[in-house]
Amino acid sequence: MLKGTFPIEKFKALQTPFYYYDTDLLKEALNVVKTEAGKYNYQIHYAVKANANPRILSIIAEAGLGADCVSGGEISASLRAGFPASKIVFAGVGKADWEIELGLDNNIFCFNVESAAELAIINEIAGVKGKVASVALRINPEIDAHTHAKITTGMKENKFGINIGQLNGVLADLKQMEHVKLIGIHFHIGSQITDLSSFQALAIRANEILEELEAKGFKIDNVNFGGGLGIDYHHPNHLPIAAFDNYFAVINKLLEQRPGLQVHFEPGRSIVGPCGSLISKVLYVKEGETKNFAILDAGFTELIRPAMYDAYHRIENISGDEEVEVYDVVGPICESSDVFGKDVELNKAHRGDLIALRSAGAYGEIMASQYNCRKLPASYFSDTL
Ligand SMILES: Cc1ncc(COP(=O)(O)O)c(C=O)c1O
Numbered sequence: 001m002l003k004g005t006f007p008i009e010k011f012k013a014l015q016t017p018f019y020y021y022d023t024d025l026l027k028e029a030l031n032v033v034k035t036e037a038g039k040y041n042y043q044i045h046y047a048v049k050a051n052a053n054p055r056i057l058s059i060i061a062e063a064g065l066g067a068d069c070v071s072g073g074e075i076s077a078s079l080r081a082g083f084p085a086s087k088i089v090f091a092g093v094g095k096a097d098w099e100i101e102l103g104l105d106n107n108i109f110c111f112n113v114e115s116a117a118e119l120a121i122i123n124e125i126a127g128v129k130g131k132v133a134s135v136a137l138r139i140n141p142e143i144d145a146h147t148h149a150k151i152t153t154g155m156k157e158n159k160f161g162i163n164i165g166q167l168n169g170v171l172a173d174l175k176q177m178e179h180v181k182l183i184g185i186h187f188h189i190g191s192q193i194t195d196l197s198s199f200q201a202l203a204i205r206a207n208e209i210l211e212e213l214e215a216k217g218f219k220i221d222n223v224n225f226g227g228g229l230g231i232d233y234h235h236p237n238h239l240p241i242a243a244f245d246n247y248f249a250v251i252n253k254l255l256e257q258r259p260g261l262q263v264h265f266e267p268g269r270s271i272v273g274p275c276g277s278l279i280s281k282v283l284y285v286k287e288g289e290t291k292n293f294a295i296l297d298a299g300f301t302e303l304i305r306p307a308m309y310d311a312y313h314r315i316e317n318i319s320g321d322e323e324v325e326v327y328d329v330v331g332p333i334c335e336s337s338d339v340f341g342k343d344v345e346l347n348k349a350h351r352g353d354l355i356a357l358r359s360a361g362a363y364g365e366i367m368a369s370q371y372n373c374r375k376l377p378a379s380y381f382s383d384t385l
Helices: 008-012 023-038 054-062 072-081 097-105 116-129 164-176 197-215 244-254 305-309
Strands: 018-021 043-047 066-069 088-090 110-113 133-140 180-186 222-224 262-265 276-287 292-296 315-317 324-330 339-347 354-357 378-381
Touching (some): 066 072, 072 097, 088 097, 097 116, 110 116, 116 133, 133 164, 180 197, 305 339, 315 339
Parallel strands (some): 043 262, 180 222
């Protein structure tokens, strides 16, 4: 069983569970995304929601990316980590007044506006401050991302974005507003998208919308395709870098060029997902009547994706090399959804073995909770451990 390489001797001295980040892999992903995006002069704003660990954020800021934020807290974290305000975009269906004020006070690049009601409030708050807010309309493009229902965002029934049928009304409102300036359009259709045909459909929809806006006399300088590129959770050792090359090539092929049009993306998972692992210990091996359980000291409090999205993470016994046995790998939380994987093949597990849950760099540590009065997990980095 091919496993990731981990500094196991160093791990033995640490209290589990904890997150371990391979900073070389993160930097490699950043190099690839920059090189591939650079071919077309695409702008990249890292989606902070995927992982806001301060060290991770500062490595990404140092690489020169912008930030995609969905809360005032994320704007503050991004500024602290060194992202310039001029590269911060701010999305979210429920921006509170103080969050809008924070964005305006820091002169962020753009508010990605998700409703007519929100647009009116941004106009009002900007007016009080004597400012003009740069806005992009987040349009719900009605495109199926062919991913898990809980991470699909671009369908009519989802709460995100302005429905195409309501766009004309919002544009009419915009013409009356003095404190907002339309600089672009924005989409985000979902996450963990591995079928690139969804992005093909999105590029074609963007052409249609841009044409319609131009016909109405709006000059659109920016189109933002959001995030969503998936990673290979099944093969973290063979395929640790997401398919940025194919992704950008698809958009470049189908999006009609327009003079002065700047294209933006907001990848999260594809940048940080592969570099993180949740490291845990086997507390008990419980032999049930129909199956064996490997009970870990990590649970959904540290990594909620399997419980929340039925997500798969590759699980490895990094201490063991005995013959493979089959276990349900579970956590200690008092909920029956606290299961990391059923019928998982692991090298024979013993109390104290270290277990790695791979590809946990995105939507892992950031979603940790203190349910059951548990401690939040620590984090360690390959270059400083
Ligand atoms: C507006 C927006 N942009 C970008 C992302 C990042 O998506 P991903 O991590 O799939 O790249 C998300 C995630 O939900 C999002 O809501």
